[in-house]
Amino acid sequence: MARTVKPEEFAAKRGEILDAAQRLVLTKGYEQMSIQDILDYVRISSGAFHHYFDSRRALLDALIERIQQESEKPLLPIIHDPQLNAIEKLQGFFDTLDRLRSARKADVVKLVRVWYNDDNAIVRQKVDDAVLAQRAPLLTKIVRQGIQEGIFTISHPDKAGEVILSLLQGMGNTHARLLLSLEHEANEQRNVEEIVSTHAAYMEAIERVLGAPPNSLHRTDAAAVKVWIEAIRENSDHA
Template identity: 45%
Template structure:
């Protein structure tokens, strides 16, 4: 068996474990998930599991890393585009991530219900830290380009990138509170649009960009959310 075939098989089996772990985190929560759950689901031995992951914590970090890689693959083509302006790049990054959620509405909502539950707090925090570590440098690059183009005026591009992630994380909590209302209660999408516009306004201020540069495109996105949720 060639080395490339072995590497492919290794990656395939490792991803199978990660897929099952992600499913259990979604249905049970990270703290409640056990390695035994995974062994039984895949019909593998404990030794086989430890061949790929030395611990449950290592499995968690591998899931975090994989999610970060997937997000990065959506962002990198935008960052590397030499023809697109910095402001358009920023809008495009937000639009691509938003479009992905809209195209996967049912699984996104199912995932949100457990993602923000207390039992997934550790995984959620680890993933947030991984996103900042992996994506903040690319966002900083876009901001630096925008400063050079004169559309952003912040003197702190690296710190601004981190602040953007912090604002988006907070908006995520607001969105969950509004969208995942009690059964029989229609989501308050009008308030969601307002909160989205307020977040866009805060982002514009952090970047020192012209007012409305983000709010208009965000409003259009959230109006589409209203149509989807109607």
């Protein structure tokens, strides 16, 4: 006779398995992570695992879905705030993502260290695709509001969210590479200046894509960059 599991117990154990998978992806890489690793971490049997997930691929899909849901929640209040104009919403969108990263600096630094390894290529691409599918419509909604307000002038608003996110992903990849290179680069000031100028270049590109007024979006500064440099160094000291 099959064992009956209460919905809350099922959700809790499923979440525990996802927590283990997320930690293992960050420490071993997705390609090196096996189902046996999950079983050992959570201390469950293969049969128990397959009660929650049909396969390793199904586990990855569920992990990506959870990341999507968690990252979307704090953005929705900004999108739906009737008091904000389009520029304020767009800047609020960016600021919220920055605050989420800053609140978990130590975890973000650890993630960056392994995120660009070949062993995480599959999960990295899947996360990028999921983020694009999730956030592009939100950004497009902001862009349409900006067109109605006369703030933005763009010929292809339906593609605006996708273009903005492509720029943000490119900027994020460049920033990660520059920050990590500080561990082997003696000239800190040069890297700080490059990160600041890179951020300014991408923000200017987004403004031009949207036809927004120049300097309508915030640029980062050296002080903000140095906060992340300190986080990188602290992580190195404890590695």
